[in-house]
Amino acid sequence: MTHVVATINLKGGVGKTTTTAALAETLSGEFGQRVLLIDLDPQTNLTIMMIGEQRWGELDAAGRTLAALFEDALGDRPGPVDVSTLIQRQVSPLSSVTSVDLLPSSLRLIALQDRVTDITHGHTEVLTRALKPVLADYDYVLIDCPPNLGAMTLNGLRLADAYIIPTIPDVMSTYGIGPVQERIRQFAEEWGTSIVELGVVVTKYRKASAVHRTTVDDLNRNKQISMVFPSLIPEANQIAAAAEFADFGTLRKKYGNDGQFTALRDLAQDFIATTKVRLAWV
Numbered sequence: 132m133t134h135v136v137a138t139i140n141l142k143g144g145v146g147k148t149t150t151t152a153a154l155a156e157t158l159s160g161e162f163g164q165r166v167l168l169i170d171l172d173p174q175t176n177l178t179i180m181m182i183g184e185q186r187w188g189e190l191d192a193a194g195r196t197l198a199a200l201f202e203d204a205l206g207d208r209p210g211p212v213d214v215s216t217l218i219q220r221q222v223s224p225l226s227s228v229t230s231v232d233l234l235p236s237s238l239r240l241i242a243l244q245d246r247v248t249d250i251t252h253g254h255t256e257v258l259t260r261a262l263k264p265v266l267a268d269y270d271y272v273l274i275d276c277p278p279n280l281g282a283m284t285l286n287g288l289r290l291a292d293a294y295i296i297p298t299i300p301d302v303m304s305t306y307g308i309g310p311v312q313e314r315i316r317q318f319a320e321e322w323g324t325s326i327v328e329l330g331v332v333v334t335k336y337r338k339a340s341a342v343h344r345t346t347v348d349d350l351n352r353n354k355q356i357s358m359v360f361p362s363l364i365p366e367a368n369q370i371a372a373a374a375e376f377a378d379f380g381t382l383r384k385k386y387g388n389d390g391q392f393t394a395l396r397d398l399a400q401d402f403i404a405t406t407k408v409r410l411a412w413v
């Protein structure tokens with residue numbers, strides 16, 4: 132059974148990409164799960180974290196990124212594109228993480244997203260149609276969305292069974308949660324599907340900050356939120372430094388042995404348990 136989960140928040144810089152990458156590596160390295168990462172963000176942050184700038188540059192120049200699927204749908208390419216030729220295998224720079232694949236992103240998506248509505252047959256379904264043949268190869272497909280509800284994000288949501296909302300526990304970062312939930316509810320209704328809210332993931336948590344502590348309490352009391360994952364991801368230099376494309380050795384060394392790795396492992400464990408219960412029908 133494959134679970135497709137989008138990472139979304141309209142607020143930028145809240146740790147969506149960092150959390151998605153760490154979750155994928157932990158699901159694979161600690162729990163033996165087969166994970167496909169889809170980078171929908173033209174900023175290409177997740178792609179570069181996973182395969183480095185050089186390999187990404189080569190793939191982009193050869194047209195072997197997510198952009199090819201949209202170029203295909205727009206009739207820009209001579210022949211059909213098989214998504215399995217675009218997926219990069221075993222991408223994590225950590226040698227201990229062997230079951231994370233990646234569908235890489237491209238800066239070309241910036242220009243393409245303005246043309247996506249020209250696709251006459253289901254412009255939000257390009258990703259879903261392309262991915263169908265490979266989904267069963269994975270336990271989890273994690274979709275890193277850009278901080279907007281543009282054409283790329285809609286393609287991601289169309290494919291998703293569920294979503295998580297990473298947020299820094301401060302006033303500005305949590306404002307966006309309600310509107311995201313509401314828009315996703317509307318899209319799901321329009322499409323006649325269900326997109327389950329798994330919950331909020333607290334990122335960049337500083338326990339010395341009174342605002343952070345109060346906001347976490349408020350989130351936990353908020354009845355409009357299905358759940359706040361109990362594992363709070365701390366703000367830590369080592370988590371920020373983990374964005375570098377390098378083999379740090381182990382997950383513990385990469386993310387930090389001062390509670391960071393444990394927080395990520397707990398998050399991954401809760402994530403597995405939650406998807407099992409909430410997505411049992413998928």
Ligand SMILES: Nc1ncnc2c1ncn2[C@@H]1O[C@H](COP(=O)(O)OP(=O)(O)OP(=O)(O)O)[C@@H](O)[C@H]1O
Nearest residue numbers: 143144145146147148149278335365366367370371
């Ligand atoms: N737990 C953390 N501790 C310290 N720094 C972090 C943590 N999580 C993310 N960061 C840093 O915060 C910045 C933003 O993180 P990230 O790119 O993951 O956010 P994002 O929500 O994906 O941003 P965008 O909206 O631009 O896609 C990056 O510099 C990243 O290294």
Ligand SMILES: [Mg+2]
Nearest residue numbers: 147148172176
């Ligand atoms: Mg991001």
